[in-house]
Amino acid sequence: MSIINNIVSWIMKKRIHQIELFMKYPHEVQQEWLSNLVNTARNTEWGKQYDFKSIDSPQEFKQRFPIQNYDSVKPFIERMMKGEKNILWPSNITWFAKSSGTTSDKSKFIPVSEESLEECHYKGGKDMLAIYCNNRPETKIFTGKSLVMGGSHQINQLNDESCYGDLSAVLIQNLPIWAEFLRVPDISIALMDEWEAKIEKMAHATMHEDVTNISGVPTWTLILAKRILELTGKSNLLEVWPNLELYIHGAVNFTPYRDQFHKLIPSKEMYYLETYNASEGFFGIQDQSNNNDMLLMLDYGIYYEFLPMEDYGNPFAKTLDLSEVELNKNYAIIISTNGGLWRYLIGDTIRFTCLNPFRIQITGRTRHFINAFGEELIIENAEQALTAATKATNSIIKDYTAGPIYFSEKENGGHEWIIEFEKQPENIEAFIDLLDENLKRQNSDYEAKRHKDMALHRPLLHLAPSGTFYTWMKSKGKLGGQHKVPRLANDRKYLNELLEILVEQAI
Known part of the structure; x- marks a missing residue:
């Protein structure tokens, strides 16, 4: 041989x-x-x-x-x-x-x-x-x-x-x-x-x-x-x-x-x-x-x-x-x-x-970005910020997705994240702060919108139990190597579908 x-x-x-x-x-x-x-x-x-x-x-x-x-x-x-x-x-x-x-x-x-x-x-x-x-x-x-x-x-x-x-x-x-x-x-x-x-x-x-x-x-x-x-x-x-x-x-x-x-x-x-x-x-x-x-x-x-x-x-x-x-x-x-x-x-x-x-x-x-508020957040920004946050907190991410929280009469907009960890950080709030700070470093438009919470408030994070994304992809008939979890979306379609699964899992 x-x-x-x-x-x-x-x-x-x-x-x-x-x-x-x-x-x-x-x-x-x-x-x-x-x-x-x-x-x-x-x-x-x-x-x-x-x-x-x-x-x-x-x-x-x-x-x-x-x-x-x-x-x-x-x-x-x-x-x-x-x-x-x-x-x-x-x-x-x-x-x-x-x-x-x-x-x-x-x-x-x-x-x-x-x-x-x-x-x-x-x-x-x-x-x-x-x-x-x-x-x-x-x-x-x-x-x-x-x-x-x-x-x-x-x-x-x-x-x-x-x-x-x-x-x-x-x-x-x-x-x-x-x-x-x-x-x-x-x-x-x-x-x-x-x-x-x-x-x-x-x-x-x-x-x-x-x-x-x-x-x-x-x-x-x-x-x-x-x-x-x-x-x-x-x-x-x-x-x-x-x-x-x-x-x-x-x-x-x-x-x-x-x-x-x-x-x-x-x-x-x-x-x-x-x-x-x-x-x-x-x-x-x-x-x-x-x-x-x-x-x-x-x-x-x-x-x-x-x-x-x-x-x-x-x-x-x-x-x-x-x-x-x-x-x-x-x-x-x-x-x-x-x-x-x-x-x-x-x-x-x-x-x-x-x-x-x-x-x-x-x-x-x-078409795979968040720009609901002029922040123009792209995958590269998200991946680098998540990498920095996981490294600092000794955590490992298995899957994630994120999308916008739209403005309401009483609330400013924001970004909502659903993350399934392979190894969860000990302090979730510290992880969110690190994610936020690194997104600001990666993207000046995001940083400007986050200044004093004027346009965007601090990210909202949901912890997904193990298997959540697998269940979601299976429900859509998208198991397989050619199918990928959509990481960022400029609407709430994926977020809302996953949040429904989280609610069902909690019952």
Whole structure:
């Protein structure tokens, strides 16, 4: 196995030269991809409608048609799901990645072409390992198995040829046969729909394997890990899998989970690698072990535009390309892809932490914030404030959500938090004060509104018993790796639903 490990590691690291090329020539690579995308799709329905043949510059491309969202492209995707061809992209698309999003109960179905599978998603998966092998030459990762927390898979009944599942399921279903020998559990378990039964089967199927690396959303990975420890009677995962060396994570901020993973995997040699992968495409990989920022991957068949968040909602706002972005500003990402998405607003916000090469951090969602009072509180503010408060009080958060308390005749507004702790702080009032003070440090608009309680009063915190968020997500049919607890909301929908559960639990 060591010979195989050395050979595979060497093959993986050959990709590093190509990565260094797009890091050195980012603007040329992006313009080349835009030209490639437009030329490839010029005879599609959209290519003809917007006259792709006559587009010869990024500026003309941006002027040709407006920014899209899922609602605007949904009618075309529904036609594709029924079997119509050559609408958004010329190749035959039979796979659709189902995404629930974080702010809507409705599902989205993102087309996944053969090109986006191979040139984007699978390329990103291989690049994760290439970067890891390059950063850790002594790795033995290929001597054992990869534990992958997959999603669910169903057949789309609208057309016998069209299938859908969450992105991880689509990827697992289309992996080459040889890949099955490198990963666990087997596909029959990995693609189960019912998550409670799935976790149980995954635990039994993997606890006796030689797992060297894990990929998955932190929440569900923790649930699986704790179940395995219950079944084996071990105190940590290294007693179960002594060769475990890598955890690949994404989708949610890892900071609130870091302490729990350090306890489950008590090794300073454990490597944590963050990725930015969504149904719409694979966007970023953490390429430095000492830096949590992610390298923006520029040769995956995606052309990027960036909309300054202060212009969000303005239909006449100008989008920026990579040559125009600035450090430490919030941008909404707009993509055009080899899966047939054109000037598509994916709903995430990022900021650039480095411009040579281009590295980013995810700051939140365009619709995932609290701005009921002009405070413009985003996920990044909340995560950093919570991290500081938990560190100071020696506590651990399992899940949380927050939203506004609206103004009333007698009361000013505020923010209401529901938090489920893994380890509760001894002094809740001190925790609230620390959260409040750190939010002020993170956000000057919040600080201004909190001055002498003029607009916002001190945060209101509800302690949620263990299992509250699990019960809530289960009631909405949202158990699974692709579903995430909405952290911030600009209305009280999620708060009110959870508060009803708290009331029922108290009776």
